[in-house]
Amino acid sequence: MRIVTVLGARPQFVKAGALSRAYAAAGLDELIVHTGQHYDPGMSDVFFNELEIPKPWRHLGIGSHSAPVQTGRMLQELDDALREAAPDVVVVPGDTNSTLAGALAAAQLGLPVAHVEAGLRSFNRAMPEERNRVLTDHVADALYAPSQRAVQWLAAEGIVTGVELVGDVMRDVLDWQLSRLVGPTSQDTVNAVDRVVVTIHRPLNTDNPERLRRILRALDKLGALGLDVVLPLHPRTRTRIEGWSPPTVRVVEPMGHRELLSLVRTARAVITDSGGIQKEAYWLGVPCITLRAETEWVETVEEGWNVLVDADTDAIVRGASSPAHGCVVREAYGAPGSAARIAQHLRNLGSSS
Ligand code: UD1
Numbered sequence: 471m472r473i474v475t476v477l478g479a480r481p482q483f484v485k486a487g488a489l490s491r492a493y494a495a496a497g498l499d500e501l502i503v504h505t506g507q508h509y510d511p512g513m514s515d516v517f518f519n520e521l522e523i524p525k526p527w528r529h530l531g532i533g534s535h536s537a538p539v540q541t542g543r544m545l546q547e548l549d550d551a552l553r554e555a556a557p558d559v560v561v562v563p564g565d566t567n568s569t570l571a572g573a574l575a576a577a578q579l580g581l582p583v584a585h586v587e588a589g590l591r592s593f594n595r596a597m598p599e600e601r602n603r604v605l606t607d608h609v610a611d612a613l614y615a616p617s618q619r620a621v622q623w624l625a626a627e628g629i630v631t632g633v634e635l636v637g638d639v640m641r642d643v644l645d646w647q648l649s650r651l652v653g654p655t656s657q658d659t660v661n662a663v664d665r666v667v668v669t670i671h672r673p674l675n676t677d678n679p680e681r682l683r684r685i686l687r688a689l690d691k692l693g694a695l696g697l698d699v700v701l702p703l704h705p706r707t708r709t710r711i712e713g714w715s716p717p718t719v720r721v722v723e724p725m726g727h728r729e730l731l732s733l734v735r736t737a738r739a740v741i742t743d744s745g746g747i748q749k750e751a752y753w754l755g756v757p758c759i760t761l762r763a764e765t766e767w768v769e770t771v772e773e774g775w776n777v778l779v780d781a782d783t784d785a786i787v788r789g790a791s792s793p794a795h796g797c798v799v800r801e802a803y804g805a806p807g808s809a810a811r812i813a814q815h816l817r818n819l820g821s822s823s
Contacts, residue, residue: 471498471499471558471559471816471817471820471821472498472499472500472501472555472556472557472558473493473498473499473500473501473557473558473559473560473561473816474500474501474502474503474551474552474555474557474559474560474561474576475489475490475500475501475502475503475560475561475562475563476503476505476548476560476561476562476568476569476571476572476575476576477502477503477504477505477562477563477564477568477569477572478504478505478506478507478508478530478532478544478566478567478568479507479508479564479566479567479568480508480513480514480517481564481566481744481745481746482563482564482566482568482569483508483514483517483518483521483523484517484521484640484643484727484746485563485564485586485587485639485640485643486502486521486523486563487517487521487522487523487643487646487727488639488640488642488643488646488808488809489561489563489586489639489809489812489813490502490523490524491522491646491809492642492809492810492812492813493813493816495810495813496810496813496814496816496817497817498813498816498817498820500524501527501528501555501557502523502524502525502526502527502528503526503527503528503530503548503551503552503555503572504526504528504529504530505530505532505544505547505548505568505571505572506529506530506531506532506533507532507533507534507540507544507566507567507568509531509533509534510705510724512723512724512725512726513705513724516726516727517726517727520726520727520728521643521646521727527555528551530543530544530547530548530551532544532547537567537598540567541567541570541571541574544567544568544571544572544575545571545574545575548571548572548575548576549575549579552575552576552579552581553579557581558582558819558820559581559582559583559584559611559612559816559819559820560572560573560575560576560581560582560583560584561584561585561586561816562576562583562584562585562586562606562610563585563586563587563639564586564587565587565590565599565600565602565603565606565745566599566602567598567602569585569602569603569606570601570602570605570606573585573605573606573609573610574605574609577609582611582612582819583606583609583610583611583612584610584611584612584613584614584812584816585606585607585610585612585613585614586614586639586812587603587614587616587638587639588603588606588607588610588613588614588615588620588624588633589607589613589615589616589617589619589620589621589623589624589629589633590603590616590620590623590745590766590767591603591604591620591623591766592762592764592765592766593764594763594764596674597672597674598673599745604627607624607627607629608627608629610632611632612632612634612815612816612819613629613632613633613634614634614636614808614812614815615633615634615635615636616636616637616638616639616803616804616808617635617637617638617769617802617803617804618635619768619769620635621633621635634811634812634815635804636804636808636811636812636815637803637804637805637806637807637808637811638749638803638804638808639808639809639812640746640749640750641749641753641803641804641806641808642806642807642808642809642810643727644731644750644753644754645806647727647728647731648731648735650728651728651731651732651735663736663738664696664697664698664738665697665698665700665733665736665737665738666692666697666698666699666700666737666738666739666740666741666790667700667702667730667733667734667737667739667740667741667742668689668699668700668701668740668741668742669701669702669704669740669741669742669743669744669747670682670685670701670704670707670742670743670761671704671706671707671743671744672743672744672761672762673706674743674762675743675761675781676704676706676707676710677710678781680781681781682710682711682781684781684782684783684786685761685781685783685786686711686714686716687783688741688783688784688786688787688790689701689716689718689719689741689786690716690718690719691783691787692718692786692787692790692791693716693717693718693719694718695787695791697738697790697791698720699718699719699720700719700720700722700733701719701720701721701722702722702723702724702725702730703721703722703723703724704724705724730747731750731754734747734750734751734754734756735754735756737756738756738757738790738793739756739757739758739759739789739790739793740756740757740758740759741758741759741761741786741789741790742758742759742760742761743760743761743762745765745766745767748760748765748767748770748776749767749770749803751770751775751776752767752769752770752773752775752776752796752800752802753800753803755775755795755800756775757775757776757777757789757793757794757795757796758770758775758776758777759776759777759779759785759786759789759790759793760776760777760778760779761779761780761781761786762778762780763778763780764778765778769802769803770796770802773796773797773800773802774794774795774796774797775795775796775797775800776796777789777794
């Protein structure tokens with residue numbers, strides 16, 4: 471049974487951490503194709519190193535382009551790579567342009583496609599991630615859904631065959647990382663009670679000057695209230711906020727996953743437009759203030775751990791200065807072991823084909 475995993479962007483590397491380990495434990499042969507969508511060491515290498523992800527078999531070196539050019543170049547390179555690898559199945563995690571390219575290339579070559587994190591919907595087609603997920607789900611043969619809601623959303627689009635409710639692989643990654651964070655680090659303890667961790671990278675926020683201005687104003691206000699506001703910057707966001715340097719906000723380089731989690735786990739709150747961090751905050755019991763009008767992780771909102779504030783300055787300040795805590799039991803995304811369930815299912819697929 472040979473698996474090819476196609477990935478290329480940060481949130482996919484995080485998921486690959488759990489998946490590759492589970493494949494190895496199940497005796498499955500995996501070849502990783504890295505599209506090169508993310509190429510800076512701080513956006514790629516650091517994740518391979520700390521999550522102990524096997525070295526990519528192929529690196530396509532695509533880099534940054536407009537979405538159609540980026541996706542198109544990936545497709546062209548994947549044609550050769552997938553023909554050469556001749557896998558039994560192509561696994562694509564997440565919802566990035568690399569996810570879509572991997573799914574489409576495999577489908578056009580007649581190779582079975584498995585989508586990890588299938589069925590999520592924000593119902594906002596203006597988001598590239600939403601378009602990527604919908605398209606990927608509609609060509610996938612195995613659809614690994616993280617939540618009951620995702621299964622229902624797939625059914626509403628007529629997708630019922632091949633759907634498996636497996637829980638969320640990011641839970642496995644979180645547990646693995648936490649087991650390596652032995653005791654509080656110096657980062658954990660310094661100002662932890664007043665710390666607010668912020669991440670901003672979605673085009674919705676970075677490429678709309680008015681929204682970005684309102685968000686930055688909120689961060690400035692929170693800093694002025696005496697909170698320790700830490701903002702690890704995505705490269706794109708950095709180019710958009712050149713010249714903005716309020717003394718009240720700690721602007722730092724993008725962080726590795728473990729370093730980020732060590733800050734988040736003892737923070738007062740997180741402010742983010744990332745999907746993954748909304749869930750990590752939920753599992754860690756840290757209130758999340760989400761810089762979007764909708765989320766695909768609706769359970770985090772329903773259970774009181776997440777508030778959707780869009781780019782409303784006052785709501786961001788209110789949310790982070792007086793954060794609301796939600797339900798004690800946080801099990802919307804299933805029990806740990808999702809990656810092992812996926813590996814087992816793939817193994818069964820291999821032996822039945
Ligand atoms: C991508 C994913 C998004 C995910 C995010 C995590 C898509 C459509 N979006 O968005 O779902 O949450 O990754 O980070 O695939 N850049 C660098 N160095 C890098 C990578 C990017 O400088 O290593 C800069 C480039 O200027 C590039 C910009 O960031 O143009 C955007 O990168 P891109 O990969 O197109 O999308 P992300 O915004 O990172």
